[in-house]
Amino acid sequence: MAMSSALLTDHYELTMLQAALDSGAAHHRAVFEVFARHLPLGRRYGVVAGTGRVLDALADFRFGEAELAFLRERRVVNDRTLDFLASYRFSGDVYGYREGECYFPGSPIMVVDGTFAEAVLLETLILSILNHDSAVASAASRMTHAAGDRPIIEMGSRRTHERAAVASARAAYLAGFSSTSNLMAGSVYGVPTAGTSAHAFTLLHGSEYDAFQAQIDSLGHDTTLLVDTYDVAKAVRTAVELAGPGLGAVRIDSGDLAVVAREVRKLLDGLGATKTRIVVTSDLDEYAIAALAAAPVDGYGVGTSVVTGSGAPTASMVYKLVAREDGEGVLRPVAKKSVGKPSRGGRKDAFRVVEDGVAAAELVTTAPGAPAPEGARPLLHTLVRGGEIVGREPLDAARERHRASVAELPVLAHQLSQGDPVIPTLFS
């Protein structure tokens, strides 16, 4: 049932393939590496996300009749190339950081080792997924930390492309959000879904009283009532009058949230609804969440800022050839010399150096397969071996890994101000 992912690819990958098939270099072994030259916007760390989705997309990377017919009609490539694509199966190896792991500038987040022909085609698809999902997870992780023990619902679907919304919900959950409003993310990835109510529901009814009554009748006292359609204080009184002191929660979506939350808490407590929770929404980001730390808030709903990466909607990872087989069958490091965009040649390995339980450095070596240095955690794991996908894992494993990886960072990692990466990347 899955749609082919094969055309989620840039035109030039196919024309390069054609030229390499014609020159004979296409079947030489080639190693590509995904890395970011820098973190976005003075961030202290990044979060790897999307790896699992890359593996799903790789399984669906097949040129079927429809894809081949398009390429033939548009004359994108010649017949020899179409023949190659018709039987395309990635048969190489992929290594990568596991999802949820933190990363830093130069971290070899994914390594694709195959023939040039097989590996060059995957550039766009791999980068699309990792750049998007990592941007969302990196923002979400900061918000999760700012929120402390308070849960955050991801509710940004309406602020991003409809399919990106599903991936965003997955990435935010991986980085510590408690749930999402997006039903597809619940269905496809098992992310818990949640929701409150909209102003439209209140406006639909003859009065706020009627609307609250209808919601409570249908959804029970544990529901979350939206109290800012008209007058907040009046709405809170109506809510407790109708639901009783066992009302689940109220949501505030406008105004000075810290001030309003304090007023609402006082009001709820005065009405005996001491267990009724207060959920706040309204263009929250990590800074706004941090600023509400002292306010009597029990949960946050975050939309736009998380799905757009809170100012950094893409992780700016690149996919670069770092080694290729020469005419004698020897794998040799390669690197371009473009001004301002140099790359480091050679197949890499990577380790997180940890001292006394605290991350101290990202160690990137060009001796793949060498044992981990003392006190260092290997970061590259086998995801695909000889074309077979072996790196799948439950989303909750990534969520738990992220929790542990972030907990290991120096405390400076959690400063929201702009700064340098919290640990250095050492190349050896």
Add this chain to the structure above:
Amino acid sequence: MAMSSALLTDHYELTMLQAALDSGAAHHRAVFEVFARHLPLGRRYGVVAGTGRVLDALADFRFGEAELAFLRERRVVNDRTLDFLASYRFSGDVYGYREGECYFPGSPIMVVDGTFAEAVLLETLILSILNHDSAVASAASRMTHAAGDRPIIEMGSRRTHERAAVASARAAYLAGFSSTSNLMAGSVYGVPTAGTSAHAFTLLHGSEYDAFQAQIDSLGHDTTLLVDTYDVAKAVRTAVELAGPGLGAVRIDSGDLAVVAREVRKLLDGLGATKTRIVVTSDLDEYAIAALAAAPVDGYGVGTSVVTGSGAPTASMVYKLVAREDGEGVLRPVAKKSVGKPSRGGRKDAFRVVEDGVAAAELVTTAPGAPAPEGARPLLHTLVRGGEIVGREPLDAARERHRASVAELPVLAHQLSQGDPVIPTLFS
């Protein structure tokens, strides 16, 4: 073959539906309106995009067995609601701005007129599509104007979610880009596709000479050679030596593009390759394009900035109930009073007031169906009538409409500095 779009929906839309079915209000007529309270980031105008995709998604908005099973297992809604969803078909009307039309704060970009039950479910999907596609088209339009007669290739697929990439290519083309690197956009939407070559292709071969020879042999002299892998001047000489003065184009992807372009132009002309075009890429946005106006550049490739909306990755449109039927069957305007987020009640109509061929105002009225004021162009068109989709049109029609709509704006619209909307929105 199309996948159901029905779960691209927020949890709360279904629970509101349940409560409204239980209260009896679900089948009251309701009018929802999509609008933006403001343009992003001091922009002078916005561009409507995504309308055609909304219509496609609406046709696929069906709750099939898989969707219902998920909702049942997760107990998202009760059985009565599941029964309603099983036979869900939108049977109302949708009006909207045509794709490519410019919009301003308060423009009623889409109006959904149906029962509350039918219309409330579409909130997230409609907003996801319009917010994403309009953000991309709004940025692309500025770039197109900055580029003047020079073509721009959209090549940002790797910097955004893999499916958002396809929609981005469509939106950028609609707003004047000449082509895209994204093959799926070529296949699904007929956008012309194009590409050059990557550094990996050069690095794969034993030398730049061998790489260029391979590319020319396979793709012909009209190909675009990437000349900044090692030394630009040397690469240009090699390129012309191998392809002859009829070489199609060279691409520069690094360095000070204006300076390098001048050097390359001089070099090409000296070698007799006076018709060889120069294409530049490397984190270009509308400002960088404008700054290259005087440089000898023949085309641009734009990636990150266009797919991320050049600083405004979402158009911040909202979907608000503006009118609903009361107990006596009368349609009444409604509006919330939330602090800082007021809405204007009542079903709207909209016109572009044009004086001497120049747009003068956006006129928004609450008298739908009244004739257009003199010199005003009606902006709301019927897209869906009684559930039947009637508003489909070829993408090129939207592209042509955009060209005309932008051409009609006051020249101030094209200032890249931040400012107010270029025409006022008048409510009457």
